[in-house]
Amino acid sequence: MTIKVYNTLSRKKEEFIPRDNKVRIYVCGLTPYDYAHLGHAKTYVAFDVIIRYLEYRGYEVFHVQNVTDVEDKLIKRSKELQKNPLEIADFFFKDALKDFDRLNIKRASIYPKVSDHIEDIINFISRLIEKGYAYESNGNVYFEVKKFKDYGKLSHQSIKDIISGARVSIDENKRDPVDFALWKKAKEGEIFWDSPWGKGRPGWHIECSVMSTKYLGVPLDIHGGAIELAFPHHENEIAQSEAYYDKKFVRYWLHTGVLTVNGEKMSKSLGNFITVKDLLKKYNPMVIRLYLASIYYRSRADFSEENLESAKNSLERIYNAKRKLDEALKNPGDGSSLGDTVKRVKENFEAAMDDDFNTPKALAAYYDLVKEINRSADSASESQLLEAKKLFEDIGNVFGILMEEKKGDLEEKLIQLIVDIRDELRKRKDFEMSDKIRAKLRE
Ligand SMILES: [Zn+2]
Ligand SMILES: [Zn+2]
Structure with missing residues (x-):
């Protein structure tokens, strides 16, 4: 028996045939600007079970998961907290890994960060401009969607549908409203890197094309992520990657369903x-x-x-x-x-x-x-x-349900409990007791 997987691209279950015995999988990772939530856990547990089953079936799995440490939400958060966005990302990423460890989610083989790959990203964008798929405009670089004939094939819609669906923002720098940013000009006070187009930072979609293919080659066997990412994120990844490589980007697109809470x-x-x-x-x-x-x-x-x-x-x-x-x-x-x-x-x-x-x-x-x-x-x-x-x-x-928690985890839990009690005491204005606990914890 072979494994069959539902491919979002064909909307069919297909026989799973990887490039070789080593399965190359890329899963879109976190934008760590806050604590990991249950929706994240659903996605990453789902892919963890898939990976574990592939291993059960005798495959070796190489799993790459990006860390989006340069992004609008992080920049917004950094303004609120008056902190470097890379530090915020580092804190929440490490924190999420600890939560995921406790859920027995195996760590990815590597976690490449955007901030470590700016040069790769700039080179990738430059090549897209050379090939006529992208253009510079007022310090920004955009991907020209209508140059890529297959645009819409993952989300099964035409460019016309996309425009009439008005899911794109009008921007005077763009030739066409469906075009999307590969490079964004830095605004005052924002994190930036130097580039051939001036000071700026990568758009969100380009990182996944650059880092997935850098570590896995093309085509990837599996590209995974939450279904909300299929459009525009994954659609744009296909456009960027296939324009760059003139080759199929991904063999199997796997998407996880949404998690709602009380409907x-x-x-x-x-x-x-x-x-x-x-x-x-x-x-x-x-x-x-x-x-x-x-x-x-x-x-x-x-x-x-x-x-x-x-x-x-x-x-x-x-x-x-x-x-x-x-x-x-x-x-x-x-x-x-x-x-x-x-x-x-x-x-x-x-x-x-x-x-x-x-x-x-x-x-x-x-x-x-x-x-x-x-x-x-x-x-x-x-x-x-x-x-x-x-x-x-x-x-x-x-x-992945047979892991018994190590003693260290119990200790951590107890310490957390004591800290919570201390906070509660402080709220009740019992400062004497809360200070005593704090002093004891420091010993
Ligand atoms: Zn992706
Ligand atoms: Zn991604």
Whole structure:
């Protein structure tokens, strides 16, 4: 059996054939101007499960994820906080990695930053100008969309549709409203780099074309990201990259569905903005992980805390089966139906994951195993138990739900708890006690 993946480009499930045994995957990364939220966690857990399954299938995976440390939102934040945007980005990026570590999301092979690749970006843009796909205008450089005949092929719309959809901003520097910025002239007080077009900084889309192809070559096997990025971000990436290389940019485009909270888009103004950090204070990271991994990656999902309560119960059954296996192995029986179950579950799990990483179906197969372990492990033979244990762990590792938190994490949690208590005391104006705690923490 081969793996089939849904390709946004063709809108079909296609047989997955990478360039070779090493799968080259690029996933659009964070613009770290704030704490990571649950939507980020959904996307990155989804791709983590996909990567783990590819590894289960014997592929080696090279995973590149960019860090957008030069961007409008960061510049805005830096004005508010009166801080260097690169420092803000560095802080929130490192913080997000810590949250993601606790969710057992494997780190990417590399995390290239925009600020480290300005020269590459300038060279790439210069070449696009030379080839007639881009033009300079008043210190800015724009990509001339109508020069790229395939524009719109990912989001399945024509340039005419895009213009009439009015999803583009009018700008007197542009030849055409659909053109998008490759290089932006610096405004007063903003971070800038010198370039052939004067002081400025890269536009958002160009970084992904430059850094993905620099580290992975063309074509990438998989380009992933949240579905909101398909247009214009990924459409623009295709235009830039294929104009530059005269070659197909990406073989398979994989997009994750949106996460809403109680039926609404997550936003700060609605007050339904959930950071990973806040959720980790209330729930075992593996509960959050199991909930996120149980969503079919392409589906949109609506979050409510009930989802986590049910994931908590499921996880308990899973961990119970683990204990049961270990117990039974100390004193094996003569044999039970566990052997047949193992064979069936393995087939069902692989069939589900081969079918565009259908995790809900794959998890159903896993629960089948868990149930049978809880029922008949006591009488199973040693070889049956060992087989069951191997499959139990293999599948558990694809979902990434078997990580037990190290002691260090517990310590961190306790310290956080004490800090929270101190803050609460201060709010209640109990300064004596809060100062005592602060002094103790410093020791
Ligand atoms: Zn991208
Ligand atoms: Zn990107």
